[in-house]
Amino acid sequence: MNIKDSLKSLKPYQVEAEFNGIRLDANETRNFLFPEGFVLNTFEFHRYPDHSAKALREALSQYVGIDANSILEGNGSSELIELMIKTYVEKDELIMSFEPTFSMYRVYSNIYGAKFLGFPLNNDYTLDVDAFIKAVQVNQPKLIFLCTPNNPTGGQLKKEEIIQIIRSTKALIVIDEAYMEFADATESMTQEVLDYQNVIVLRTFSKAFGLASIRLGYMIANETIVSTINRVKSPYHLNQVTQTIGIEALRNIKIVLNEVKDIIERRETLMKRLSSLPIVVYPSKGNFIFIQSPDKKLYQPLLNRGIRIRAYQDPVDSYRITIGTQEENDTLYQALKEIFR
Ligand SMILES: Cc1ncc(COP(=O)(O)O)c(C=O)c1O
DSSP: HHHHHHHTTTOOOOOOOOSEEEESOOOOOOSOTTTTTOTTTTTTTTTTTTOEEEHHHHHHHHHSOOOOGGGGEEEHHHHHHHHHHHHHOTTTTTTEEEEOOHHHHHHHHTTTTOEEEEEEEEETSSSOOHHHHHHHHHHHOOEEESSSOTTTTTOOOOHHHHHHHTTTTTTTTEEEEETTTGGGGGOOTTTTTTSSEEEOOOOOOSSSSOOOOOOOOOOOHHHHHHHHHHHOTTTTTTTTHHHHHHHHHHHHHHHHHHHHHHHHHHHHHHHHHTTSSEEEOOOOOOEEEEESSSOOOOHHHHHTTTTTEEEESSTTTTTEEEEEHHHHHHHHHHHHHHHOO
């Protein structure tokens, strides 16, 4: 059987092997919400989940201050990225973002036979907004992904820059705020998104909530977009275990926000410490730090010391390090000092 042309060069998503050391490679957080586990003994395992995830969307509505009808749940925010492309982008239409950024925008574009254009970030990984807008006007994309704070570089766009981009185009604009809890909340577009017909804000429970395992994301957009994507999603796409844990997590939002505050403090401390080493440290607003180490390779020497970080070939000599616990960060810093000694 011939595979679709658009999928011929598709490689499986690379997942790292099992590892018992310190994992600072996937922007996960520690299990701070449910360290004692989660009891589901009155659970109706025989029933299909709530297709519209009503209770979860209502809890989310309280958290983000947006009407529940403007919120759509996803099986991870990844599912929503895929659904947006599936719903709005025809084969050979153009999807634009900047680069480097979250790799799945390009992957899903390829899967659906769309073209993908990654506008290069500046050498310091900031975005030249005027040049980006010019490129948007020349290339006329159908959909634009703006990841802010950006994975893997950590930079955050200003709200006025985002609005400038929105005003310059009729494209559907997705603002991926996966790391927004760790960033400057005044630059979040959650409170403005409903002012526009063509804007979606995307969020996830995988980072700030420390719940990557349950696969839970959500998007905020006007009701027309939400109801359109609703028509495309699979029946019962979000399992009830995830819905239930998501609601419980939102009930414990204070714990989440406290942990986030601690992570931000640990990030600032780690950034200062890393800056004392012969590496380039880029300012980060995520739960990770992006660095460049042209003089010494870091991935294998750190792995040999029981610490796994994320290494990039493009840009070369670059690494993304998730903010760990205080202990993990101390171990990382000592290991790096040893490597550079
Ligand atoms: C910017 C960004 N968006 C979306 C995702 C997908 O997250 P999930 O599918 O776990 O919600 C990630 C995961 O790393 C990410 O970094």
